[in-house]
Amino acid sequence: MSGDTREKIIKSAFTVLSRQGYENTSIKDIAEEAGVAQGLVHYYFKSKQQLVIAVLFDVCKKMDVYTAEGEAGATAAFENFKVLLRTRPDAHTLYIQLIGVGLHDKEIGAGIRENITQERGRVESLARQILAQREADPAPARAIAGAVWAGVIGIMVQKMVDPEFNADEAVDALAAMSLSAVYSTNQGAQAPA
Amino acid sequence: MSGDTREKIIKSAFTVLSRQGYENTSIKDIAEEAGVAQGLVHYYFKSKQQLVIAVLFDVCKKMDVYTAEGEAGATAAFENFKVLLRTRPDAHTLYIQLIGVGLHDKEIGAGIRENITQERGRVESLARQILAQREADPAPARAIAGAVWAGVIGIMVQKMVDPEFNADEAVDALAAMSLSAVYSTNQGAQAPA
C-alpha cells in the first residue's frame, strides 16, 4: 500500500497548495488533508521542496495540450488551451505560484526551468513544421516559440489574476498573430549592443 | 525626516525582497537592511502586506516603457522593454513573485490586478492608434492588447526563470507578430460555449 499512500499525499498536497498558496501551506495541513500523520509526509519526501516538486510534475501532466502535428496541431493546441483555462484553474494557479517560488528556491526553480524549456521546445517543433508546410525559412522558429509560449504563460497569468479577463479572445488573437503573420517581412532579429 | 525614512524602508524592502524572495524575507531582515529598529517598520506600515504593496507600486515605476504614441510608440516600447530585461532583473524577479503571492493574498492581489489591467489598457490604446493609422477595424484592439501584454509577461517570466533564454529575439518576434500581421483575415474572435 506504499505507492498508494505516496500518491494520496501528492494529491492532497496539490489540493491544499492550490487552495491556500505555497506560503500558507504547512506540512501539517497536507497531512490532515491526506488523513495521515505529519511524520509520514517526511517519511516519503525528504523535504517540503521535494514534495512540491513531485506535485509540480503531477500538475504538468494535467496541462498537456498537444494532440496533433503541424498547422492543425497548433490550432488544436490553442483550442485545448482555451478549454484548460476554463477547467483547470487550480492547476494554473499553483503553476504560476511555483514559478514565483522557484525564483528563489534552487530545487523548485530547476523543476520549473526544465518544464518551461521543454514546453517551449514543443512549440518550436510545431512552429518548424508549420514553416516547412508553407515552405518558409525555418530560422525564426525558435524566436516565434519564445514569443508564443510567452503569450501562453501571460494569458494564464492574466486569467488567474483577474477572472474577468477575456482569455478566449486573447488566445484567438495570439493564434491569429502567430499563424497568419508568420513574419512576412524579415524585420526584427537584430540584436543591439 | 519622516518621508525620508519611509522611503528608505521601501527601498530596503525592495532590495531584500528581490534578493531573498517573499517567503524568505522577514520584517527583521528589512529593518536591518534599512538600519532601523524592527518596530519602526510597523510604525510606517500596518502590515507586511501593506509594505509589500508600497514596494510593488515603487517597482512599477521602474518598469514604465511608453515614451511615444502610435506605431513609433509601440516600436519604442518594445525596444525599451528589451533594455529593461537586461537592466532591471531585480524588479522583474520581484514582480513575478508578487504575482504568485497575490493569487492568495487579497491585498497584494488587488494591487497586482490593478497594475495588470492598467498596463493592458495602455497597450490597448496604442493598438487602437495603430489600427487607426492603418485605417483598419479597431474592434480587435482589446484582444490584441491581451495577447501582446501576455507576451510581455511571459517573456519576463522565461527570462527570469532561465537567464539563457534569448529574450531579445522573442521580443522581436512578438513585435513583428503584433505589428506586421494585424489580423489580416478576421479569423478567431468567436466565443464558444
Add this chain to the structure above:
DNA sequence: CGCCTGTGATTGAATGACCAACCAGTTTTG
C-alpha cells in the same frame, strides 16, 4: 498450526528556530 521475528509503514510528540505584530518606554523635533 501457533509462535517468533524482522521490516517497512505509520504515529504523534518533541525540538529548535523563526516570525508578525504589539507595546511600553525613550529620544528627537518643532
Add this chain to the structure above:
DNA sequence: CAAAACTGGTTGGTCATTCAATCACAGGCG
C-alpha cells in the same frame, strides 16, 4: 512641552524536521 519618530524586547503562535515508539504483516521455524 507635546507630538512625532524611534527603539528593542515580548508575546503568542507557527513551522519543518526529527525521532523513539507502535503497528501490520510477511515468512521461517518448531
